[in-house]
Amino acid sequence: MTTIRTGTDLAAVDDVVAGITAHGERYLDRLFTARERADTGDDPERLAARFAGKEAVVKLLRPAPGQAVPLRDVAVVLDAGGAPVVELSGAAAALAESVGCGPIAVSLAHERGLAVATAVALSER
Template identity: 45%
Template sequence: MIIAVGTDLVELDRVSRIVSRHGERFLARILTDHELAYCKGRGSSVASIGARFAAKEAVMKLLGTGWGDGVGWRDIEVRNDAAGNPSIEVSGEAARLVANRGIRTLHVSLSHTNQNALAMVVAES
């Protein structure tokens, strides 16, 4: 059964400006080491970074939390299987909230254009 849905849309120009201004410090704060390596290996790293940022925001929305409510950016990780399909892994406070809400599976879909990155996350019991 679907418990919650979270979506987020990110402007890639904004992501590009933030990365240009804050560089590795910003990336290390929001991305896990695995995500950072994945994004750096992509042709369009800004789109990959934006999609991951959107996915993390979408998870926070479906959990009913915000940035300052105990869930850290790195508590939510986007992984890709060998075929490139994304999935969400949670740890820390995000994992605790997922368990408390009876969520067994988080489904994620990511997409981007030249201007935007979009994430939709569906929580299933």
Template identity: 35%
Template structure:
């Protein structure tokens, strides 16, 4: 097979700019076991996470655990901004799951309250990262995070996008 016939593989954003892609990402064969060339990302890179949740699932957990659930998962500001509406809590829960996916961690090593979904004056959701979530975003070189939530009676869906701007390439050496 000619080089131009080889598939081009892209990878999720799981490392700092300029660092090699971790071999574990591709399984036992590592990078060498891939069926095609691996495209090295350049310029602006994005880390995307999406989550969907049934509002009823959050309602049942809230009814069973009440304040304990709220204090474990949400900040005081998040609870205040939701004004007791379970669909809004579900939306924020989905955002936190989406952020974890964008950070590439899942819920390992990142606590619920380290991701704070705040509603701006305009009504648009924004996110503040604290603790390990902030450290992971900094490690990846994420310079911005954008989130969006859609709340319906039965489901909430959220997307989180982290932006990594690669540093400019080294200047060419002066000509001799």
């Protein structure tokens, strides 16, 4: 049976700024891939949108309690046309495969200090 999976998240730009201020490169490298950083130019608004996108994807995947899905295993990058796309690796890719999750679509927005993302996918389980 095919089901629709969704996930939504909201992130504050100020939280990203605080993370960068407090931890610098360590914060950025722990959460974001090199491609995400290149796509955003390390702009806090765009990074907050990517963070919300990552969290929305994890919510869509529905890991079991205690099951770790590192946020770097979910990358929200731009395709050739400039639209955001999701690339999974590691634990996120394994979880998506285990639940029969097809490609994940993601939508991002940011305004007035907040960023929001919604992720949608079809699943065969």
